[in-house]
Amino acid sequence: MTAIIYLRCEAPLQAWGLRARWGQRDTTSAPTKSGIIGMLASASGWAREDRQIAELGAAVQMAVRVDLPGTLLDDYHTTGGGRFGATDQRSGVRYHDEPYIGGVLSAVETRGRIKVKINEATRLPETDVSNRAYLADASFLVGLYGAEPVIARLAHAVRHPVWPVFLGRKSCVAATPLFAGLDQGDLVARLSAQPPTPRVALAWSASHGDLVLRLIVEDPIADTLYPDVPLDLRRRVFTTRAVRELWCPLPAPHRAARLDTLEG
Amino acid sequence: MLIALHLLQNHAPSNLNRDDNGDPKDCVFGGVRRARISSQSLKRSIRWSPTFRSYFADESQDLAQRTQLLPELVRQRINTHDLDTESSEAVVRAAMRIGTAEKAAPVGEMTRAPRKTKRSAESENNAPKRTAQLMFLSSSEIDELSAALVRIVQEDGISVLDGLTGDKISEKVGIFEPHAADIAMFGRMTTSSPFKNIEAAVQVAHAISTHAVEQEFDFYTAVDDISGESGAGFIGEVSFNSSVYYKYFSIDWTGLLSNLHGDAAIAAAAVRGLIHAAILAHPSGKQNSFAAHNPPDVAIVEVRRDRIALSYANAFVQPVRATPQQSLTAASADALARYIPQLNRLYDLHADRALLSTLPIDIADTRACASLGELIAWLPIERQEGR
Secondary structure (H helix, E strand, O other), X not given: OEEEEEEEEEEEEEOOOOOOEOOEEOOOOOOOHHHHHHHHHHHHOOOOOOOHHHHHHHHOEEEEEEEEOOEEEEEEEEEOOOOOOOOOOOOOOOEOOOOOOOOOEXXXXXXXXXXXXXXXXXXXXXXXXXXXXXXXXXXXXXXEEEEHHHHHHHHHHHHXXXXXXXXXXXXXXXXXXXXXXXXXXXXXXXXXXXXXXXHHHHHHHHOOOOOEEEEEEEOOOOOEEEEEEEEEOOOXXXXXXXXXXXXXXXXXXXHHHHHHHHHO | OEEEEEEEEEEEEEOOOEOOOOOEOEEEEOOEEEEEEOHHHHHHHHHOOHHHHXXXXXXXXXXXXXEOOHHHHHHHHHOOOOOOHHHHHHHHHHHHXXXXXXXXXXXXXXXXXXXOOHHHXXXXXXXXXXXXXXXXXXXXXXXXXXXXXXXXXXXXXXXHHHHOOHHHHHHHHOOEOOXXXXXXXXXXXXXXXXXXOEOOOEEEOOEEEOOOOOOEEEEEEEOOOOOOOOOOOEEEEEEEEEEEEEEEEEEEHHHHHHHOOOOHHHHHHHXXXXXXXXXXXXXXXXXXXXXXXXXXXXEEEEEEOOOOOOOOHHHHOOOOOOOOOOOHHHHHHHHXXXXXXXXXXXXXXXXXXXXXXXXXXXXXXXXXXXOHHHHHHHOOOOOOOOO
């Protein structure tokens, strides 16, 4: 017997990295399989190197309904540098063991004390800069299809997580519970029919947009490859899966309501 | 057990956290632009606040610092031992290899092409030695590492130490366990041994405004007092806004205890310190010009048995508006007070709650506290046995 579990990913900010390198952290337009499996692993209490993670990735088929696509936010993130608190801004040299707090310690040692590294041009402590992309104001419904015992165990893990779950990055706290129900049947058909959250329903009723929603569905014979199937999260090893983009109509009551407003 | 803190905090005109254009950070929420303070900015202001640090004033609970200069810190500590120069240099070289798989270059071998000038060759030798990444280290961890390296060079000799790769060194000295409460709370990520990665027990969401934000600009001029010219010597613009922020923090009590190896007393102090600091601290961006030191008007502490981290941001999907009868802050508090029981009932969730507020709001099944001390004392952390 097979079953489906629905996971709702809705938060002011969420991030699903697909091809990030070093200081530039990207997000793709919908939850990634590695992100979702990682979240489920966290809820299940599996460490990053646990073999069950790769097994879970292979055991479930994933589809995502994009209820609200959100907007892309690029966050300018600095580490080190600057100053904090009401310390005196002295000109000249700063040392790491003075009341000055913060900054990257990497400059020359003078008389047994380490200088805080100062940028020559700005005369401020050195800073590491990264850019992190987020999806703001988005909401997704993820459906995972697999054998009933696997799905049942995931449902339990999500409602009683071992570690608190977050949507991509730790600062992305969910605004509604992750668990959004269990179901049976054809993944795409059932996912398309699921109701929205109150927040999504509000957006649908307020907008004058489309009558269709975007679906991203795993399909072995499709053309687009996403490199987001986790094999080893500790060493960041992934393999690819093939996905297909589909469109489904808004769930019935919302579609009817939208048609009314368009005609009226 | 998951302990969550929700705040509503109205800041006077300010630019506490800015992006690469110098403008206050923002984001879109509920289809409308909001003011934002980044998670990392909030975390840093808490970690370095005197309030937080005072909970760990005891010397044995030293807080961690970021540094690439581990080898230099090791060099300072080995001065007290009776090592000859060569042995000291070998120890410092060994500290450089922490985090890599390299061996030391054999003495006499040229590892780089010859430098053009004598002076630059000298300055390269005098350049501070560094490790590969920025690491969080507590003083006691650096003490242990230094002592272990000195032991190796004294017992086994320089050539043995030089022959050890970074990984072998970490094996020999053993894996360090964190002793710093703030590492246990805020985590540490290092891509190589010997310092173990620690998963943060604390989650801090980006703070967003409960209402639509208008970016405002302060056009300023600076007049030259000495030249006697009328008119401005310098003109510029600073952008700012005033917003009611909704902030969310959560602490995974079980995770924190596990990071602190079961020490419930330190964990309890850490939780109290975090709640106290999260309420009183805020980022310092542009505060010399704006001085927007405004504590929160509403603080709600929530304790859940199931570790479901849930933000109440959706209470403000429809941006709050001020009216002649009600301030933005009061309207935000009302929206939050209505939303909390609604959401929890809808999803069948349960929590114990306590509230501290300057505004008369009423939330069902929530203990209203008269002071911050009472709120912190209410935390049911002493009674927990590591669940």
